[in-house]
Amino acid sequence: MAKEVVYTQRVEFGDCDPARIVWFPNFFRWIDAASRNFFVQCGVPHWNETEKTLGVIGTPLVDTHAKFIQSASYGDVLDIRVSITEWRQKSFVQKYVVERRNEGGSVDTIMECEEVRIFGGRRDGEKPGIRALPIPPSIRALCE
Template identity: 60%
Template sequence: MTKVVIYKVNVEFGDCDPAKIVWFPNYFKWLDAASRNFFVQCGVPSWKETEKTMGVLGTPLVDIHTRFVKTASYGDQLDVHVRVSEWRNTSFVMDYKIYRGSDLILEAQDVRVFAAFCDTDNPDQPSIRAVPIPQIVLDLCR
């Protein structure tokens, strides 16, 4: 059984376009916040801390697929259901479903990698690379 974490969003007037529906980039902002919240709820320390202790600076997005089902507007309260559907060596797949009550608003799936800085010849231009997912993270999040 995979863990499901729910991230709550209150849609504000400023989240909407002139048609009074959520402007689509805001969904991506909420998905990103829900992704980080998943790790927080599972007990993973802040990315600042994991960078110090494990070298992991975060989980950047490398692919996303989204299906918009219904619209949402200001005043709506949304629940973003998040789970990891697949763990890989350096990456993982997150599934999201956003609900307003029992109404499905959006479904999405993204792929993220665990990333760390790697040494380069130019210290002013650090490079980022995917690294194996630390076992402690897997233990906390499964």
């Protein structure tokens, strides 16, 4: 079973559109924060440190698929459950399940998302940008 980390986000008034529904790009902002939090909770050092030791500057997104199931609104507390469901040679699949905690203890699933990310490193030479690096075994060991 994959390691799971929960990131909690409270929905604020400014996160919503005039209909009081969370504006959908905010979910992707929160998921990105939950992704980094996953690595922090697993013990992966800050990206500044991994750049020095492994050449890894972060985990850029290369593909995403989302399914919105219910809406969320101002005052909701959302738990974003994060896990890595697949390790590939130079990429990995991160899964997110966004849930709302209700009074009385029930939980509603708000959104499900899968992203493909890479461990990015700086390109050598004249061409600027990043490149996909092989999955660092030390990071994988921390996250399994």
